[in-house]
Amino acid sequence: MFITDYNQHLLDNVKKIHFIGCGGSGMYPLIQILAAKGYEISGSDVLDGSIIRSEREMGVKVSLGHSADNVIGVDMVVYSAAIAKDNVELNAAASYGIPTIERSVLLGYVSRLYRESICVSGTHGKTTTTSMITTALELAGRDPSAVIGGKLPLIHGYGKAGKGDNIVIEACEFAETFLKLTPYLSVVLNIDNDHLDYYGSMGELKFAFKRFALMTQFMIFANADDKNTMDVMYTLDRRVRTFGIENDGDYQAINVQEYKPGFFEFDLKEWSKVTGHIRLGVPGRHNIYNALAMCAVCRFAGLTVEQCAEAAASFKGAGRRFEVYGECNGAVVVDDYAHHPTELRATLNTAKELGYKRLIAVHQPFTYSRTKMLFNDFVDVLKIPDIAVITPIMGSREPNDPTITSAKLAAQIPGSVLVNSLEEAADWVKQNAREGDLVITLGCGDIYKASKMMVAGNQ
Structure with missing residues (x-):
């Protein structure tokens, strides 16, 4: 049954x-x-x-x-x-x-075992934001339960069973799985053109997010700077609070500055009043939005601005989110889960800002349909690094599609390197990386194995 x-x-x-x-x-x-x-x-x-x-x-x-x-x-x-x-x-x-x-x-049933479930949705940033909220509640002594898509060092795993009233859940839009949840509070970080092989169109994807938002029992927190998200919010008869940088959200980051290359800080404005200062412990401008979502949710849940600031500063990232693996020939080797062009752009731009001599990106395309549908976008973002190393496409749940290959992708990217396996990718880096380089492996498949091969024997 x-x-x-x-x-x-x-x-x-x-x-x-x-x-x-x-x-x-x-x-x-x-x-x-x-x-x-x-x-x-x-x-x-x-x-x-x-x-x-x-x-x-x-x-x-x-x-x-x-x-x-x-x-x-x-x-x-x-x-x-x-x-x-x-x-x-x-x-x-x-x-x-x-x-x-x-x-x-079953996750939907588990979400209903708690008085206050916090469900974090969005095409990008779910794992980081879920981890940040969990970190804030944990450090504040709330003892939350959590279900996260990445490993959070603070709790030594992908989630935890707490004794508090809150459960923090990463709410994934793939195949409408987030529609099984019953959020007390929900977050919509952004809505981008992903999983269209399942949804068929951006309209259907936005409709799924609308249904998710409508299932929220109390309050929705939405990114005021993301047009697709606000398109959905404008159609709802629900309580919504907004956060943003460019637009005047209920929670806004103002006076945004880099305190060191790639790392940002800002003043938090709640409605019309500056209430505190937030300094991020993870690099990348895109993480300002994730931190704003954390602040909005946690302030609503009763945490102080100081507790939110402590969480933002102490959070150093979840597993496979700009995770430092070690060194290869003196080059720093980092792994990241980014697999959609928008995520790749954010991650690669962050990497560029860190001031290394060369940026070498080793990318494993994930699924034939995504690579084919967003081909030109992938070509554009993979021109950002100094050298792009392209591995074979990982088909995952899809059958092989001979009309789209990594070779076609590499042919459009000047100076790119095409390899036939993760082992070849690691060997190329071992032969060519040098001190002062930043090597980053990118993808949501098993590309992290290449990072491990690169640093093996260099510890």
Whole structure:
């Protein structure tokens, strides 16, 4: 029995929950939270890893490999979108009459276990902003729960089970998964032309964000400088507070300055009054918006400006968000999750401002449809670095499309280097990078593995 429709009594008689693919970063916070709520948790996965080791330390019974026996006696089975529909454990659950639920649907139920859920949406900046809000609430002693798309060093993971009233959730628009949530407070950072292979048009994407906003129980916080976001906000009969730099939002960054190359500070104006000063611990002008969203939400939640400023200064980034891996031949090696042209532009411009002699970008295009649809935009942004190294396209969930290749992309970018694998990319950097360079790997696939190869033996 696959559960897709909302049923408020879904968890009423559930005591034992089994997670297929329990080693995934999206599963781990849910397991933490539900275990803390008193549910008996088991799980299975094909590979061991740090998440599975942490789960076992929590008392979760984890089986390596999938087997029908793993679901015997459980009350509910949870699976991720990555699990094949013919998975042996899913089939066994169906034959035993055990309810099965996809991870994003369960996340919606978990969001309703808390008095105040804070759901952060937007095409870009979700992980950073979710991490910043979690950092602020954590440092303020609120002990929030959290479900984050990246690893936050402060809480040693992708989320946590807190005892406070708040849960902070990264609300992803991919395949409308954020529509499973019930936000008490919601954030809309921006709406850009991504996932159009699913939505079909910008109009449909904006409509999805409108439905997300309409599900908000109390207050929406929206980016006043993002036209697509405000197009949606103007159609709502809901309470909205705005933040921005250029436009006069309810929360505005004024007197914006760089206190060192690539790192920004600003005065926070709330309505017509300057209330404090914010200095960011992460580089990039785009992070001003993420910090403004954090300030708007956390001020509304009762934190002081000083507590928001402490969070902004102490937050040094989430995993795979301008994450420093080490050095190669004296060059600094950084990895970043950016995979859409807008994200690439923000990240590469930030990298340029840091004052290194050369910027070498190693980019792994992700999905054929995105590369094809935004081809000219990718060409433009990959001209920003001094050298662009292009790896093969990672198709992920898509079948191979021979009409779009990395070679076509590289052919339009002067001085670019085309490689056939992550190993080749790492070898090229090892042979060509030198002291004074900044090397940045870019993409949401497994390009981070190339960074690890580059710094191996250089520590």
